[in-house]
Amino acid sequence: MNFSSLPSYGALMLIPILFFPLSKILSGYICRMLQLEYLDLYLIHWPLSAKPGKIGFPVPKDEQLAMDFNSVWAAMEDCLRFGLTKSIGVSNFSCKKLENILSFATIPPSVNQVEISPLWRQQKLREFCKSKNIVLTAYSPLGAKGTRWGTNEVMDNETLKEIANAHNKTVAQVCLRWAFEQGLSFVVKSFNKERMRENLQIFDWGLSLDDYKKINEIKQRRLFPKLEMVSPNGPFKSLEELWDGEI
Numbered sequence: 001m002n003f004s005s006l007p008s009y010g011a012l013m014l015i016p017i018l019f020f021p022l023s024k025i026l027s028g029y030i031c032r033m034l035q036l037e038y039l040d041l042y043l044i045h046w047p048l049s050a051k052p053g054k055i056g057f058p059v060p061k062d063e064q065l066a067m068d069f070n071s072v073w074a075a076m077e078d079c080l081r082f083g084l085t086k087s088i089g090v091s092n093f094s095c096k097k098l099e100n101i102l103s104f105a106t107i108p109p110s111v112n113q114v115e116i117s118p119l120w121r122q123q124k125l126r127e128f129c130k131s132k133n134i135v136l137t138a139y140s141p142l143g144a145k146g147t148r149w150g151t152n153e154v155m156d157n158e159t160l161k162e163i164a165n166a167h168n169k170t171v172a173q174v175c176l177r178w179a180f181e182q183g184l185s186f187v188v189k190s191f192n193k194e195r196m197r198e199n200l201q202i203f204d205w206g207l208s209l210d211d212y213k214k215i216n217e218i219k220q221r222r223l224f225p226k227l228e229m230v231s232p233n234g235p236f237k238s239l240e241e242l243w244d245g246e247i
């Protein structure tokens with residue numbers, strides 16, 4: 001098959017399955033399913049492995065296993081060296097888990113993709129990633145309103161509504177402008193053309209100091225603590241362990 005004519009961009013996240021070399025999974029997956037020559041960015045989706053078998057998400061509690069971070073990261077590095085991906089990174093990693101990866105990585109993670117919105121600003125993780133040159137990407141920056149896993153809490157927040165009204169913008173635009181001004185990258189999702197357009201219209205205006213004062217007063221709470229990643233026989237017995245206290 002001639003891959004040179006295929007599109008050559010994309011990003012992928014995978015929960016590594018024990019005993020399967022990642023580079024093998026990725027090369028097979030890219031060739032057959034995605035029909036891409038390589039990825040731009042390849043992330044470890046969660047700091048958690050699954051027993052071999054069928055791939056499901058979230059990983060059923062009785063199939064959750066501790067990740068062997070050394071060998072998984074070595075395989076990620078191989079993917080990059082083999083040219084299967086341009087960058088490698090992680091997702092849902094705390095400062096402590098990132099520090100562990102950094103202690104043995106020969107290629108450090110480029111990105112950590114985590115939940116961030118004005119309701120969960122992740123100050124500690126942001127400072128840590130900045131100090132280590134890791135790009136922090138905000139997922140669910142609108143609280144994933146309307147999705148199966150989402151919440152209305154961000155879009156219905158009264159402070160954000162007040163700021164949006166003052167600028168004649170929408171709450172979504174305030175959230176995305178805030179993330180942009182924080183130097184974060186973000187992945188916002190819409191299937192609606194109008195809303196896609198709306199989400200791009202954040203570059204010709206700005207938030208004021210007064211807006212920041214209000215945003216900084218919004219009570220902080222992880223909106224997606226992910227209890228499904230916690231189990232009595234798995235690697236994380238509590239949310240405290242999953243997030244290393246960053247809750």
Ligand SMILES: NC(=O)c1ccc[n+]([C@@H]2O[C@H](COP(=O)([O-])OP(=O)(O)OC[C@H]3O[C@@H](n4cnc5c(N)ncnc54)[C@H](OP(=O)(O)O)[C@@H]3O)[C@@H](O)[C@H]2O)c1
Nearest residue numbers: 091139140141142143144145146172187188189190191192
């Ligand atoms: N790494 C991880 O563990 C992880 C976890 C969660 C999500 N993610 C990724 O993060 C990306 C986005 O996150 P997400 O989908 O969870 O949340 P999100 O982008 O915060 O919210 C998406 C929801 O908001 C709606 N929406 C988008 N723009 C809007 C606007 N301007 N006004 C009103 N509603 C708007 C969308 O509906 P319409 O489509 O109808 O516009 C959709 O229901 C996805 O690509 C996802 O894969 C990653």
